[in-house]
Amino acid sequence: MRVAVIGGGIAGAELIRVAAPCPLQFTLIEPKKQVEMQALYPEYLGGVARLQDLAAPLKPFCEKVGAVHVQERALRLEGSTVICEKSQVDFDYAVVATGAAQNYFGIKGVENTFSINTLEETKKARRYVEDNYPERIMIMGSGLTGVEAASILAESMDASIYIIEARERVLPQFSPQTSDLVEKALSKKGVNILTSTQVAEVKKDCIIFTDGSSLDCDMAIWTAGIKPTPFIQSLDLPKKNGWILVDDHLNAQGNVFAMGDCAWVEIDGRLATKTGLEAERQASYLARHFRNMIKGRTFEKYSVRASTDSQVALISLGADCAVGVVGKTCIGVPTRLIYSLKSWIDKSFIKRFK
Template identity: 55%
Template structure:
C-alpha cells in the first residue's frame, strides 16, 4: 500500500466501528488532515442491530455498509489490515500486512467479549460480532432449541431475550449474577423490564453466578444447574488485545483519557468509544454507541484545531453512568426509553420507531 505523506497532518484511525467510522466521516471534511482508516473488516457494522438480526427482524444489508466505497467517497485511505503493535516513540503502527506512520493517532478498536475465566465459555454463542451473531441465528433456525439461556441482563441480553421470545417457541431464561436485571441502570428500569420479560414468558434468574458452561447446560457457583440446548453470552466486555498491549495510562484496563479525549500524557494519541475511560468533572462516560458517536464528532473538530494550531476544546459527557441513557427494544414493535431514574412514559411504539430510525440511519449515512 502506497500512502505518501505530504504537508498535511497524517491521522491514522485504528478501528472502523461506530466511533472510528463516524470520526472519519466528520474529519474528512476538515482542512489540513490526511486520513487513514485501519480496519480489517470490509463493512461498517451497527452492533445495536445484532439482536434484531438474531430475531430475524433485519438482514445483513440493513445493518452494514461497505467500507471501501465510503472511504473513496470521503478521500480516505482504507488500510484493510489489523493493527498488532504500536511504537509510540517512533509513531509507527505495525499491522499484519503493512506498517504505517502517523502524526496523530486515534484509537477506536472497540472491545471484545469478556468471559471472566468461566470454564467452557467458548461453547456459548455470542452476539458481540456480526460473525458470531450470524452463527447464532443459523443455529436457532436450524436446530430450533427448546431451551435457551442468555447470560447477562444488560440492554443486549434483554433485547436478545425479547426478540427470541417473540420469534421462537423456545423457553427463554435470562441469567444475571447481580440481584436485579439491568444492574447498571436504575431500579425503576429493572422493575419495568422484569414485568416486560414476565409478560413474554421469559424466566429471570438473578443472583446466579455461572461456574461453567457445558454441552447441554449451565452450572452455577451455588451448585445448581440449568439444562438448555443453547447458551448465549452477553455478560461483559474487555479491552481489545491491541489496547492491552499498550504501555499507556489505564483505568480498569481502559485507556485513561483527559478532558480533550487524548490519552493522558500524550498529545498525539486520542481514544474514543469502548476502549476509553473518560471521566470528566466527576462524571464517567458510558460505553454506548450514542456516546461514541458524540465523542467521534468532537474529536474530529479537535483534530482540525490541531492542524490549525489552535487550542483544543474540552469534551462534555452526554450519557454518564450516573444518568445513563438507553433505548431498549422489547419486541412486538415496542421499546422503552430510560434516562437516569426515569423510564420515559411515551407510547412504546413511538420509542421503537425512534430507536429503529437512529440505528438504521447510522448505516445509511455511510452508503
C-alpha cells in the first residue's frame, strides 16, 4: 500500500517514524532537507539552543525506515496522484501535513519585521541580534511563541523588550488564570506588555498603532497568528475556516487524510489546538490506523487531548521559570524543573530522527 505524506514537519515525519517498519510504502514529499522543531526557535533566537538541537536531516532518516524522500514542493492533487514541481507521486492513500503560514492580517510594512515561524527566518533574526545588538525589540503577538521569545530575550539581552497584543490579555487562547500568571512572570523579567493595542503599520524604526501613537524600535518580530498555506487553499477538499475539515478518523475525503496545523480537527465538540503536542498525537494515531487497515481491523476514533477549551502546554519563561497548563489549572514553577523538562522533550523529538 502506497502512502504519500505531504509535509515533513512534526506530524509528517512522526507518522512515518511510528509506522515503520511495516508493509507500507511511504513517500515523504517535503522541499526542505530536514525536519525542524519549531518549539525551540525562541531558544535559538535567544542564543540558548544550538542548531543541531533544532533539526535532523530527512534523507538518512527516510533511508533508515525504508521511506522515500521527494525533495520537492507539492503543487496539487489530481485523483490519486500528487503533482510536484518536477515529478509525480502516485498513492493509495495521501496524508496532508503541510502546516500553516504566517498571517500578517494585511498590516502595512510587515516586510520590516522578522519572523520565527521557520528555521531560516529564525536564523536571520538571530544573526540580526548578534550583529546589531538592538536596544528596543517589539514582539507582535502574545501566543506561545511570542511570550517565550520575549522571556528568553529579556533574560539574555540588555534590551527593552515589548509584547504587543491586540486582545485584552497575553495568551488569549489560554485561561485568564494562565494569562495572569504568565504576565506577572514576564513583568518580573522587565518585559513591557501592551494589551488591547492594535498595529496599523510597521516602519524600519518604529511601530505605528491604530490610535495614532507610535513606539520607536530597533527590531520588530511578528508572531501574531497563522493561516492556511496556498497549497491548502488550492485543494478541492472540505474546509472549515480555510482549514481541511476531517472526520473522527482524520479522514478528509476518500483516500485523503489530514493532520497537524493544516487540519480542522473537531471531535465530540472538542477542537484540537494547532500545537506540537496535537501534531504528534495525530501522527501516532494515523500510523496505528494504517497498520489496522492493513490487517483489516476497524479502529477507534481519534481523541483530542489538547483542545481550545482545555489547553495542555508547558510554557518556557526563561531558564529559571516555566508554567505547566492542563485545562484551567496552571502551575508556575520558579525553578529549572519544568523548563528543563520541556527543553528535554523538545530536543528528544529531534533525536528520534537521527
